Amino acid sequence: MKTSRPPAATREAPGRGTADLFETVPLRDQEFQRLSDLIHRKAGIYLRAEKKELLKARLGKILRQRGIRRFSHYYRLVVEDETGAELAALLDAISTNLTQFFRERRHLDFLTGEAIPEILRLRRLDRDRTLRIWSAGCASGEEPFSLVIACLEAKVLPPTWRLEVQATDLSTRVLAQAERGIYDIQKTTPLPRHVLHRYFQKGIGRYDGYVRVKETVRRHVRFLRHNLMEPFPWRDPMDIIFCRNVMIYFDKPTQERTVRRFHACLRPGGFLFVGHSESLIGTDHPYRYVRPTVYRKEPAA
Numbered sequence: 001m002k003t004s005r006p007p008a009a010t011r012e013a014p015g016r017g018t019a020d021l022f023e024t025v026p027l028r029d030q031e032f033q034r035l036s037d038l039i040h041r042k043a044g045i046y047l048r049a050e051k052k053e054l055l056k057a058r059l060g061k062i063l064r065q066r067g068i069r070r071f072s073h074y075y076r077l078v079v080e081d082e083t084g085a086e087l088a089a090l091l092d093a094i095s096t097n098l099t100q101f102f103r104e105r106r107h108l109d110f111l112t113g114e115a116i117p118e119i120l121r122l123r124r125l126d127r128d129r130t131l132r133i134w135s136a137g138c139a140s141g142e143e144p145f146s147l148v149i150a151c152l153e154a155k156v157l158p159p160t161w162r163l164e165v166q167a168t169d170l171s172t173r174v175l176a177q178a179e180r181g182i183y184d185i186q187k188t189t190p191l192p193r194h195v196l197h198r199y200f201q202k203g204i205g206r207y208d209g210y211v212r213v214k215e216t217v218r219r220h221v222r223f224l225r226h227n228l229m230e231p232f233p234w235r236d237p238m239d240i241i242f243c244r245n246v247m248i249y250f251d252k253p254t255q256e257r258t259v260r261r262f263h264a265c266l267r268p269g270g271f272l273f274v275g276h277s278e279s280l281i282g283t284d285h286p287y288r289y290v291r292p293t294v295y296r297k298e299p300a301a
Contacts (some may be wrong), residue, residue, distance in 0.1 A: 025071075031070075035055060035071065038078070043227055043228075044229050044249070044258065046250060059071070059090070059093055061093070062090070095169075095171045099140060101142045102146050102190050104293075107244075110294060111147070111151075111273075112150050117156065119239050119267075120157075120158075122299055123267075129161045129162060130163075132236060132237070133165045133241075134241045135167040136242065137169055137228075137244070138167035138168060138223070139178070141221075142183075143244070145217055145218075145221065147165055148163065149195060152216070163220045164220065164222070166234065166238075168224050168226035175225055181217075181218050182213075185209055199214050200213060238270060239266075243272070243274060246275075247259075248278055252283065256283050259280060259283065260286065268297055268298065271290070271295070272295045272297075274293050
């Protein structure tokens with residue numbers, strides 16, 4: 001099995017700092033193209049030519065850590081690493097993870113006021129009493145926790161039903177934070193005071209200035225690393241999918257493939273939510289438009 005150790009030719013000569021060597025080696029156009037093609041192939045993320053300096057800056061820390069001078073050597077290290085660890089580190093580095101609690105509140109209001117009641121009506125005769133939501137591209141966890149809190153606050157599920165949120169992301173780094181469920185208290189400023197008291201624990205001692213999501217919320221969420229370009233990691237159909245501000249990084253063909261795969265794993269009558277900076281206009285897709293950024297798979301006849 002190949003390891004993550006860089007080739008001998010790429011390791012630093014004695015007496016010279018890695019940072020100094022790295023600064024003297026540019027990211028050539030050919031190297032950028034090979035790396036961007038690899039990222040697109042593995043993660044669906046499309047990097048235009050103007051993202052060259054961004055990619056160089058994002059990967060700089062990794063090259064310094066590995067003691068690698070050239071991006072061509074780093075590319076070879078990634079593709080030859082059979083463990084997948086180097087690819088995961090690369091994708092971690094280029095992922096953008098911006099999120100907040102109760103982001104796009106109108107989505108949450110529609111979720112609890114219209115989408116879930118309609119799904120429960122369609123499934124009233126089901127023996128399976130689990131409502132399944134997928135937070136695709138969940139970043140550091142604010143979105144899936146917000147979905148659970150909104151459902152608990154609205155008391156939208158009957159006592160006999162169970163809520164299950166699958167929260168996935170490409171980045172192992174942000175998923176580690178999400179699983180801890182610990183946040184700077186400033187991140188909770190959009191939340192009403194009674195919500196903060198009901199669903200968060202205030203930190204003390206070395207955790208002063210932080211809050212932790214309570215177990216009453218966390219028990220409904222399962223975090224999992226997942227690449228949207230790979231097969232979906234469950235068999236049960238989803239009732240609702242949130243994939244917000246993720247597909248803006250995809251080119252049009254990748255967007256179309258992704259939303260069609262979402263459609264295949266949605267239960268008839270289920271809903272897809274995308275970000276307010278996104279739209280399926282001009283995309284070949286099988287959904288029914290509901291309202292801006294909300295789409296639905298047609299219920300079974």
